[in-house]
Amino acid sequence: MSSREDKVGVAVVGCGHWGQNLVRNFSQLGALSAVVDADMQQAARLAAEYGVSALTLDAALADDRIHAIATAVPAALHHDVALRAIHAGKHVFVEKPIALSLEDGEDIQAQAILHDRVLMVGHLLQYHPAYLKMQELIAADHIGELRHVYSNRLSMGRLRQEEDVVWSFAPHDISMILGLAAGNAPSEVLAHGCSLVSDEGRADAAHVHMRFCSGLRAHVFVSWLHPFKEQKLVAIGERGCLVFDDTKPWDEKLVCTDYSSPGGVSLQKGGVTSISLQPAEPLQEECRHFLQSVALKSVPRTDGFEALAVLRVLKRAELALREGVAA
Numbered sequence: 001m002s003s004r005e006d007k008v009g010v011a012v013v014g015c016g017h018w019g020q021n022l023v024r025n026f027s028q029l030g031a032l033s034a035v036v037d038a039d040m041q042q043a044a045r046l047a048a049e050y051g052v053s054a055l056t057l058d059a060a061l062a063d064d065r066i067h068a069i070a071t072a073v074p075a076a077l078h079h080d081v082a083l084r085a086i087h088a089g090k091h092v093f094v095e096k097p098i099a100l101s102l103e104d105g106e107d108i109q110a111q112a113i114l115h116d117r118v119l120m121v122g123h124l125l126q127y128h129p130a131y132l133k134m135q136e137l138i139a140a141d142h143i144g145e146l147r148h149v150y151s152n153r154l155s156m157g158r159l160r161q162e163e164d165v166v167w168s169f170a171p172h173d174i175s176m177i178l179g180l181a182a183g184n185a186p187s188e189v190l191a192h193g194c195s196l197v198s199d200e201g202r203a204d205a206a207h208v209h210m211r212f213c214s215g216l217r218a219h220v221f222v223s224w225l226h227p228f229k230e231q232k233l234v235a236i237g238e239r240g241c242l243v244f245d246d247t248k249p250w251d252e253k254l255v256c257t258d259y260s261s262p263g264g265v266s267l268q269k270g271g272v273t274s275i276s277l278q279p280a281e282p283l284q285e286e287c288r289h290f291l292q293s294v295a296l297k298s299v300p301r302t303d304g305f306e307a308l309a310v311l312r313v314l315k316r317a318e319l320a321l322r323e324g325v326a327a
Contacts, residue, residue, distance in 0.1 A: 007067075007295070008031050008067050008068060008291045008294050008295055009031060009033035009034075009065050009066045009067050009068070010026045010031045010032055010033060010066070010067070010068045010069070010070050010093075010291070011033055011034040011035065011036055011055065011060040011063075011066045011068075011069055011070070012026060012032065012034075012035050012036065012070045012071075012072065013036040013037075013057060013060070013069055013070065013071040013072070013073060013081055013085075014036070014037060014071055014072040014073035014074075014081075014095075015035050015036070015037040015039075015042055015043060015046050015072070016037070016039075016042070016072065018072050018095065019037070019072035019073075020046065021283055022070050022072055022095075022283075022287065023035055023046055023050060024050075025281075025283050025284045025287040026070065026287055027050045027052075028284065029284070029287055029288060029291060031287075031291055032050055032052050033052060033053070033063075033065055033066050034047075034052050034053045034054070034055045034060050034063070034066060035047050035050070035052060035053075035054055035055070036054075036055055036056065036057050036060050037054075040054065043055075057081070057084070061084060061085060061088035061090065062088070066090065067090065067091060067294060068090055068091040068092065068093065068118075068290070068294050069081070069082075069085040069090045069091070069092050069093070070092075070093040070287075070290070071085070071092070071093070071094055071095065072095045074162055075095075075097055075099070075100050075162070075163065075167070076100055076162065078094050078095075078097075078098060078099050078100075078104070078108070079099050079104035079105075079107065079108060082094050082108045082111075082119075083107070083108065083111055086108075086111045086112055086115050086117050086119075087111070087115070089115070089117070090117065091117050091118040091119075091293075091294045092108075092112065092117060092118070092119050092120070093120045093121075093122065093287075093290045094108070094119070094120070094121050094122065094307075095121075095122040096121055096122050096123055096124075096171040096172070096175075096307075096310075097121075097167065097171050097307070097310065097311055097314060098121045098304065098307035098308065098310075098311055099311065100167075101315075102308070102311060102312065102315060105304075105307065105308050105311045106308065108304065109304035109305070109307075109308060112304055113304075116297075118290075118293050118294050118297065118298075118300065119300075119303060119304045119307075120289075120290050120293060120300035120302055120303060121302050121303070121304070121306070121307035121310075122286065122302070123171065123172060123175035123176075123302040123306070123307070123310065124172060124282050124283060124286055125172045125173075125175065125176055125246075125282065126175055126176065126179060126286075126301055126302050127282045127283075127285040127286040127289060127301070128244075128246070128282040128285075129277045129278055129279070129280050129282075129285075130244045130246070130253045130254040130275075130277055131176055131179075131233070131244060133254055133275055133277060134180075134233070134235060134242050134244050134254060135179060135180060137242060137256070137275070138180060138235060138237070138242070142237075142240070142242075142256065143235065143236075143237030143238070143239050143240040143241060143242060143256070144237040144238030144239035144240070145237060145238045146180060146181075146216055146235060146236075146237050147215070147216065147217070147236050147237060147238060148216070148217050148218065148235075148236040149177050149180055149181075149216070149217075149218040149233070149234065149235050149236070150218060150219045150220070150221070150233075150234050151173035151176065151177065151218075151219075151220045151221070151232065151233045151234070152220075152221045152222075152230045152231070152232050153169045153170070153172065153173055153220070153221070153222045153223075153230070153231055154221065154222070154223045154226035154228070154229065154230040154231075155223075155224055155226055155229045155230075156224070156225065156226055156227060156228075156229075157224045163202075164193070164198070164202040164203040164204075164206070164321075165193070165203050165204055165205060165206055165222045165223060165224050166191070166193065166203060166206050166208065166222060166314065166317055166318070166321070167314060167318075168222075168224070169222040169223075169224070170206075170208060170220050170222050170314065170317070171310055171314065173220040173222070173233070174208070174220065174310050174313045174314065175302065175306070175310050176233055177210065177218045177220070178306075178309055178310065178313070180235060181212055181214070181216055181218070183306070183309065184212055184213070184214065185309060185312065185313070186210035186211055186212050186218070186313065186316075187211055187212060187213045188209075188210070188211040189208065189209070189210055189313060189316040189317055189320055190208070190209040190210075190320055191206060191207065191208045191209070191317040191318075191320035191321045192206065192207055192320075192321065193205060193206030193207065193321050194206075196225055197225065203321060204223065204224060204225045205221075205222070205223035205224075205225055205226075206221075206222055206223070206317075206321065207219060207220070207221050208220040208222075208313075208317045208320075210313070229247060230247065231245070231246040231247055232244065232245045232246070232247075239258065239259070239260075240256055240257055240258040240259055240270070241256070241257050241259070242254065242255070242256050242275075243255050243256075243257070250277055250279045251274055251276075251277075252274060253277060254274070254275040254277060255272055255273060255274050255275065256272070256273045256275060257269060257270065257271070257272050257273075258270030258271060289301060
């Protein structure tokens, strides 16, 4: 990092299952100044491990050595913590989703603009080298006009009590799809899901379908009750397709397959090419980008506007799941 980035001090608020990863990465980047958690024993343990202070949120917001807050508290608390931080003059990193309602998300964004604070949301896979390369190749017309994108995020994992699988898993996939669609919002969102072990009304598996005015179609399949793990994004163009499979080793994470349709009768598969990537931990790249954005007062890749675009699709999917109609 540059000397300007080295001067950015970050307090991580919420040091549970995911917050600990933020603590580790900001520490490795030399930016961790404090940890904050409702569980004071957890905060004290992490503070001792990383050689920083364990503070209350009030104390962190009052500390001039802390320039930014990175929050991984439950999504229902994002609005309150983010606004308190912005009003205290801190820059803010918020884990996904930015909020649970459009009103709260728009309020966070408006207050960040009003107070001239950097706001960044943790759409992690936007910082993955494989996704960035995929986006670059599509923009360079490597596979022709983009026709269809689909993403599967499947695992047998921890059930969430506060959200369904769409809210928990799909923000990453929706963010990537919107990025490949050049930020355009879908003209139609359809969704269907099922509650298999969770309470009725909280989907454990779901499909979200999106249609864009350009003709692009996309869908997301998410499940936390799947017998095997799959994290795959497929982009299909008029001349070929790109496959980003995050379960593969680095030399296989991104591959390109050409195809042709002689006479329009059948498809003929061409060669499969592995795309060279520079390995990097996406979370560390995301944290580094936040520090750079704060140091330079620049607009983050996943800023408030990008986060709100994802939130709008999530809310439309939520309505479609509940009402059984397109949104």
